[in-house]
Amino acid sequence: SAASAQGRVAVRFEDSMHERAEHHARTELALRRALTAGELVVHYQPIVDVADGTVLGVEALVRWERDGRLVPPLEFVPVAEASGLIGALGAHVLREACRQSARWRAQGHDLLLSVNVAAGQLVDGGFVDVVERALAESGLPPDRLCLEITESALVAHGAGGQDTLLGVEALGVRLAVDDFGTGYSSLAYLRDLPVTEIKVDRGFVAHLGHDPRDTELVASVVAMGRALGMAVVAEGVETQQQLDALRALGCDMAQGYLLGRPGPAARLEPLLRGTAMLGRSA
Ligand code: C2E
Ligand code: MG
Ligand code: MG
Ligand code: MG
Numbered sequence: 001s002a003a004s005a006q007g008r009v010a011v012r013f014e015d016s017m018h019e020r021a022e023h024h025a026r027t028e029l030a031l032r033r034a035l036t037a038g039e040l041v042v043h044y045q046p047i048v049d050v051a052d053g054t055v056l057g058v059e060a061l062v063r064w065e066r067d068g069r070l071v072p073p074l075e076f077v078p079v080a081e082a083s084g085l086i087g088a089l090g091a092h093v094l095r096e097a098c099r100q101s102a103r104w105r106a107q108g109h110d111l112l113l114s115v116n117v118a119a120g121q122l123v124d125g126g127f128v129d130v131v132e133r134a135l136a137e138s139g140l141p142p143d144r145l146c147l148e149i150t151e152s153a154l155v156a157h158g159a160g161g162q163d164t165l166l167g168v169e170a171l172g173v174r175l176a177v178d179d180f181g182t183g184y185s186s187l188a189y190l191r192d193l194p195v196t197e198i199k200v201d202r203g204f205v206a207h208l209g210h211d212p213r214d215t216e217l218v219a220s221v222v223a224m225g226r227a228l229g230m231a232v233v234a235e236g237v238e239t240q241q242q243l244d245a246l247r248a249l250g251c252d253m254a255q256g257y258l259l260g261r262p263g264p265a266a267r268l269e270p271l272l273r274g275t276a277m278l279g280r281s282a
């Protein structure tokens with residue numbers, strides 16, 4: 001009967017709710033251990049100058065080395081956010097990435113380091129101190145660090161988040177809007193927050209050179225970035241055609257599999273030969 005079918009659906013629904021809760025609890029426990037066991041590692045993806053291919057920076061992307069498998073962030077960052085572990089996870093990534101960047105810097109590579117920040121880190125009152133300490137410990141100059149925050153996190157952060165962002169700005173750190181164009185938010189935050197970079201979501205980059213509407217949208221973001229003094233970075237560049245289109249549009253920087261996949265620090269080093277070198281007096 002319809003009623004018993006509905007009952008079965010309800011039972012299955014409860015089962016799956018229960019399974020999800022169990023899965024979440026297991027992941028949280030394992031993640032807590034992973035943090036102290038050093039299983040959370042940082043990979044780096046190059047960010048290049050669209051005009052000439054110079055590597056201008058890297059984005060730090062966290063991975064979990066779990067039982068010989070490399071777990072992508074989308075499988076555990078949300079768990080960290082929901083369980084209050086995001087502060088510890090974020091601080092770990094920030095310290096590790098600043099340390100690695102300072103190492104590259106000591107080798108003469110003048111790179112901009114981008115680190116992703118979750119909404120939950122902004123409302124935690126200690127975040128500005130965490131950033132300040134990571135910079136002090138590593139010796140990385142503040143203007144070589146860029147914090148990436150998604151549009152949705154910028155909108156969700158509230159007043160406490162805004163104070164935090166002004167606090168990191170006061171340190172001299174840069175601020176990027178990540179996944180730009182996907183957040184269903186107003187442009188007010190570009191006016192009100194100390195944004196220095198706009199990262200155009202790869203959804204708008206995918207059809208560049210094919211879809212004239214995407215081309216016009218990216219052209220508008222480039223124009224807006226220029227007018228507001230913000231650098232524009234295109235995400236998810238996978239083809240030469242996309243890169244050529246970005247160059248024609250005057251986009252500043254690009255990131256994507258075409259230019260380099262994320263990898264451990266050592267795997268990035270051959271690419272760094274093409275970076276801007278720090279001027280060194282003889
Ligand atoms: P995101 O910050 O937008 O990072 C870019 C994502 O796009 C990365 O996925 C990168 O591997 C992927 N990607 C780069 N180039 C291409 C391309 O050409 N094609 C395609 N299809 N993808 C490309 P990943 O590493 O899986 O990270 C996913 C998201 O997880 C990140 O998106 C970021 O929001 C979050 N995330 C990563 N690391 C951290 C972290 O340390 N802290 C926090 N809070 N979030 C992080
Ligand atoms: Mg990012
Ligand atoms: Mg992004
Ligand atoms: Mg993204």
